[in-house]
Amino acid sequence: MEIDVRKVAMLSRIRLTDEEAAELGPQLSSILGYVEQLSKVDTDGVAPTAHPHDAAMPLRANIVTNSNRRDELQAPAPKTESGLYVVPKVIE
Amino acid sequence: MPYSSLSDIQNRLNSGETTAVKVAQLYLDRIAAFNDTLNAFVHIDPAHVLAQAEASDRYRAEHDARPLEGLPIAVKDIFCTQDGPTQCCSNILKDFHAPYDAEVITKLKEAGAVLVGKTNMDEFAMGSSTETSAFGVCRNPWDTDCIPGGSSGGSASAVAAALTPAALGTDTGGSIRQPAALTGITGLKPTYGRVSRRGIIAFASSLDQAGPMTRTVKDSAMITAAISGHDPRDATSVADAPAIDWLAACESRDMKGLKIGKPKEYFVDGMDAEVRASVEAALKKCEELGAEIIDISLPNTEHAVAAYYVIAPSEASANLSRYDGVRFGHRCENPEDLLDMYTRSRDEGFGSEVKRRILTGAFALSSGYYDAYYLKAQQVRTLIQQDFIQAFEQVDVIATPTSPIPAFRLGEKTDDPLTMYLSDIFTIAVNLAGLPGLSQPCGFANNLPVGLQWIGAAWREDTVLSAAAAYEGATHWTTRSPAAFGGES
Numbered sequence: 098m099e100i101d102v103r104k105v106a107m108l109s110r111i112r113l114t115d116e117e118a119a120e121l122g123p124q125l126s127s128i129l130g131y132v133e134q135l136s137k138v139d140t141d142g143v144a145p146t147a148h149p150h151d152a153a154m155p156l157r158a159n160i161v162t163n164s165n166r167r168d169e170l171q172a173p174a175p176k177t178e179s180g181l182y183v184v185p186k187v188i189e
Numbered sequence: 190m191p192y193s194s195l196s197d198i199q200n201r202l203n204s205g206e207t208t209a210v211k212v213a214q215l216y217l218d219r220i221a222a223f224n225d226t227l228n229a230f231v232h233i234d235p236a237h238v239l240a241q242a243e244a245s246d247r248y249r250a251e252h253d254a255r256p257l258e259g260l261p262i263a264v265k266d267i268f269c270t271q272d273g274p275t276q277c278c279s280n281i282l283k284d285f286h287a288p289y290d291a292e293v294i295t296k297l298k299e300a301g302a303v304l305v306g307k308t309n310m311d312e313f314a315m316g317s318s319t320e321t322s323a324f325g326v327c328r329n330p331w332d333t334d335c336i337p338g339g340s341s342g343g344s345a346s347a348v349a350a351a352l353t354p355a356a357l358g359t360d361t362g363g364s365i366r367q368p369a370a371l372t373g374i375t376g377l378k379p380t381y382g383r384v385s386r387r388g389i390i391a392f393a394s395s396l397d398q399a400g401p402m403t404r405t406v407k408d409s410a411m412i413t414a415a416i417s418g419h420d421p422r423d424a425t426s427v428a429d430a431p432a433i434d435w436l437a438a439c440e441s442r443d444m445k446g447l448k449i450g451k452p453k454e455y456f457v458d459g460m461d462a463e464v465r466a467s468v469e470a471a472l473k474k475c476e477e478l479g480a481e482i483i484d485i486s487l488p489n490t491e492h493a494v495a496a497y498y499v500i501a502p503s504e505a506s507a508n509l510s511r512y513d514g515v516r517f518g519h520r521c522e523n524p525e526d527l528l529d530m531y532t533r534s535r536d537e538g539f540g541s542e543v544k545r546r547i548l549t550g551a552f553a554l555s556s557g558y559y560d561a562y563y564l565k566a567q568q569v570r571t572l573i574q575q576d577f578i579q580a581f582e583q584v585d586v587i588a589t590p591t592s593p594i595p596a597f598r599l600g601e602k603t604d605d606p607l608t609m610y611l612s613d614i615f616t617i618a619v620n621l622a623g624l625p626g627l628s629q630p631c632g633f634a635n636n637l638p639v640g641l642q643w644i645g646a647a648w649r650e651d652t653v654l655s656a657a658a659a660y661e662g663a664t665h666w667t668t669r670s671p672a673a674f675g676g677e678s
Contacts, residue, residue: 098553109506109551111544112532115463121545122450127607128549132495135565138572144316145567149381149395150647152427162422169288175520182515185524 207260281538291388309343363616369638467632506550
């Protein structure tokens with residue numbers, strides 16, 4: 098199976114060097130070639146697994162449980178200013 | 190003393206024969222002596238370890254000892270800890286300091302444990318050999334030219350060489366059980382939903398589960414008892430999980446009336462002959478102890494690796510989208526624009542195995558391929574799960590080899606990702622079905638440890654622990670330790 102590595106890399110927001118792209122192409126083909134065996138399994142009428150124990154998503158009471166820890170939570174950010182995350186210009 | 194079990198150390202602390210500070214110092218000295226060789230720990234702060242031990246000794250002087258009072262436990266670098274860095278052995282999280290403790294870390298602290306440090310692992314837990322770590326390979330104490338397994342290889346190596354008496358790992362496709370098997374220790378992956386995942390850096394959310402890596406079965410039970418339980422802040426933690434008596438389960442000394450399933454798909458051509466012989470001999474021993482061995486079939490097991498390598502990378506590609514250079518983690522120098530910042534930060538921060546899995550997942554989830562890959566894999570997953578449900582109508586527990594091969598040599602499988610993936614062939618189905626699994630030592634192949642895997646029905650860790658404890662009591666494998674690291678061999 099041929100895979101457009103550049104397209105998948107862009108979907109993943111990962112820049113690839115030419116060497117990386119050349120190496121990853123055949124590797125992904127080999128992995129997906131192996132995975133291809135799934136198509137031979139008869140799964141007509143089989144429900145896909147949503148949760149290993151079929152548990153429903155739980156709800157909790159609608160009350161605030163977390164305190165304001167903005168400074169600690171922003172401490173690991175590469176760049177902040179006045180409590181905001183600073184990123185390169187988004188709109189031209 | 191260094192190769193003592195956690196429960197032996199607990200007895201000596203309780204009798205006043207030793208103190209938490211003395212115990213901590215003993216293991217700190219061993220880390221200082223041996224970690225350069227093994228690279229099992231990627232972060233260690235001796236002063237902080239001793240401060241925790243002193244606090245534990247003070248607590249014991251004034252109160253009743255808590256369940257893990259003064260006991261040293263190391264944790265994989267995947268657990269968020271407020272103390273010290275949490276880096277998941279990835280350059281994208283280099284020098285990251287978590288603003289909160291993972292729920293299991295909070296529970297270990299509340300139980301009185303002394304946290305020893307952070308252990309080496311495959312980057313983002315993606316690997317079976319600890320060779321994808323951004324902080325250097327980890328080595329197997331039984332043969333330092335060999336890998337310790339993965340992804341919790343640092344925890345396994347540290348316990349196997351007695352740099353700590355116990356450690357926590359995480360298991361997404363075998364990452365506790367396979368390294369435990371390859372280093373001759375005991376490791377338990379609890380039922381999915383038994384242990385909180387909050388604050389454990391996510392790899393594949395429907396598969397990840399934390400558990401103990403220890404010298405004995407009882408030690409694994411002691412730790413799981415302390416870290417398990419419903420966490421309202423983790424939506425995948427199950428609220429009405431059946432409670433079990435963890436320690437009572439380990440009192441079992443025989444297997445009278447126990448029905449052990451032996452699945453033919455786990456005893457196949459191509460597996461190492463000595464591994465197979467060790468596991469067959471272990472099953473003979475179980476028969477002597479009163480168990481009945483019943484041949485069973487889990488026919489969809491042969492598709493487990495294929496289903497896993499769609500589901501796990503798909504979930505990983507979504508989970509790892511959070512590393513974007515904005516809120517935490519690595520950001521590239523002088524980004525031209527937002528897209529350049531995302532793509533370059535992620536290229537620089539992620540290693541090649543992580544990129545491979547993100548790309549595989551992004552492909553499987555992409556428009557036009559979703560039904561053929563992701564949906565199909567989740568349907569096959571249902572069939573794998575049904576195989577187990579049917580088997581447990583017939584048997585109490587299932588026994589298999591943990592890994593088809595003993596530890597392999599460093600670099601032996603790094604060229605071909607698919608060969609590496611196939612080394613998890615016997616552990617992956619357990620994660621897909623959300624079941625508990627335990628690996629314990631049962632012999633040697635080519636002078637390297639072999640693991641026996643016990644698989645239980647959902648929530649029946651007690652059956653798994655009872656069988657493993659009875660086997661352990663009737664054999665001597667847990668007392669073996671690597672001579673090169675002061676063990677008895």
